Amino acid sequence: MELTAVPRKISTNWFIKNRWLVLIFIIIIGSIAYAYAVNGRVTTAVLASTLRQSTPLVLGALCGLICERSGVINIGIEGQMLMGAFLAFMANVYLGNLWVALAIGILAGALMGLLLAFMSVTLKMDQIIGGTVINILAIGLTGYFYISGLTTQGKFQPFALGPLAEIPLIGPVFFKNPPITYMAIVIVFVLHYVLFYTRWGLRTRAVGEHPSAADTVGINVYKMRYINVTIGGMLAGLAGAFLTLEGVGTFERGMTNGRGFLALAIMIFGKWTPLGAWGAAFLFGFTYAIQTQLQFMGVNLPPQFIGSLPYILTILVLAGFVGRSRPPAAEGKPYEKEGG
């Protein structure tokens, strides 16, 4: 009888499994090298701008990701960012210390994260509504308390990381940045490691995929969700602080301008992994950077067409390459302890 199942040979070779990824990666590296050979100065400028543009986006995406991995949908990233941006700015105005302001921005995000956790875990409120509450609340509070005409002492300045900054191309792009940009890069890798290679990460993912099973083996689902969502809020607060303390340097009403929602898209685009989100954020940052460069070079296209480029490109890439991505199974559902 030929009924015994023959185990399908699964290729364990990472490079073959991810051949598309590898191919795209090679193409990107190749084009960068070519561009650098043709015009080194512009290439460096574009890539440096790419990194700066992508920083708040990747931080926002990491916020969404860590929340969703533990089973809580966070569409309030926009509001959490805005609160972080606003309070960091106010702290910078009144206390005049960038590092204290940074801490306050992160703290503001943490409080907004805590609010989301309270609504979705304790009150078992619908999580989409919870996120929307945060978004409107942030627009309202920041708009109500904002006074125009405030000035600050300044913003974070880039500093070179010793000899690393001397490497051609890579040096000026990666190792000559202001502090929050460095932090974002470190956080991407730390979070990726924590999420996939530590016990904490395993527990977080278990709570997001199958909370009742996690509960059975003694993981405190509520606690895990509370902590993860609060950490997520801190990341969004950091993204907001980036805008007011490092990027723009000042605050305007509604200045996040949809970045929180873009971050959501980037999170899904990156298939709920930190490294994936980083890549997706890069793609976005790149299309922003190239946009200004194209206008600079006097490419004869209506600016609106160039302006649409990042978004159309995202749709095409998403439709063509990424396709269906699977969110954590238990997200969006409040966890009810059985017999409790």
Next chain:
Amino acid sequence: MATDTTSNETVNRTARYLRKAWQGISVPLVAVLLGLIIGALLLLVSGAQPLSAYGALFEGAFGTPAAIQRTLEKATPLIFAGLAVAFAFKAGLFNIGAQGQLLIGAVVAAYVGFSIQGLPAIIHAPLALLIGGLAGALYGFIPGALKTYTGAHEVITTIMLNYVAINITDYLADGPWKDMTPGNIVARTPKIFPSAVLPSLGNIPTGFILALLAAVVAWWILYRTTLGYEIRTVGLNSSAAQYAGIRVAKIVILSMMISGFLAGMGGAVETQGINGRFQPGFNTGIGFDGITIALLGKTNPFGVIPAALLLGAMRAGSSKMQFSAGVAPEITDVITAVILFFVAADIIVKTLIRQRGTDDDKVTLSTGWSGH
């Protein structure tokens, strides 16, 4: 004897009906009250006079016939956007793209309005409305089809398409469809012909009546037709719907198109009833307002109307509040957030007014990004 039991039954039924109606509106009412109280506390803390602020707000929204008209005008696009989001929610789709669909509808309606001359108003105005709606539907078709055929998530694609719509409409209003009247330098389309303008019936804008009609039609489709039944089934559990022989792909695309049609029509009404032309930069946050309103209205088309009226009234009154009480209009956003919080966290309100919980009106939207 027989009549006695009948009248008893009637009384019972009326009592039951009233109790049910009270259960339906008590939570939103208390939520609005709590929103106003918390808003007042915030005003007090920041050194403003809550009563004079609220007085001015109310006066600005309902004080004069003109104020009421302004409230209705503000509420009209909000109803359309809320309906668009709510309709998609019923199919398990999260349409963040109402803003883009609305913009496309607005610019296309403007084009129909200014490019065709000589049509009688009875044809021209409805034609512009219809084509504006269809343009929105077409723009809604894109994320629907992308989701069905490539699996691209509608949350991403609709957000992206919002930005694309802003660029498209900017381009049209500053390029091929630009108002070429001498002296005009801003990006805007020409004024539409009077035959395409939606008139006001006294102080009631025609657009508002159309919005009410749209709510009725949306409700009728959802709850009284086979299509609506299929839409709601897909929304609740798309794999079960597939199993039951419903063509999920068709339903997803159709729902997005109807949602886009509603939003596009909202844009057309804005062009034909309020602005008289398309000019970029109006209604920038309308898509997100639509989400708020759909949620406040518990994704029911009839719930959308009072929710939109509430927001519209606050928008209409806030300028008066700013002018005469010196209070920043953003306080209304804080109040909205608190109201939404208490509507959603109805367990708090129900404990507060000691109402035994019935869970049948509970909204569940976030069944995950995949919608099943």
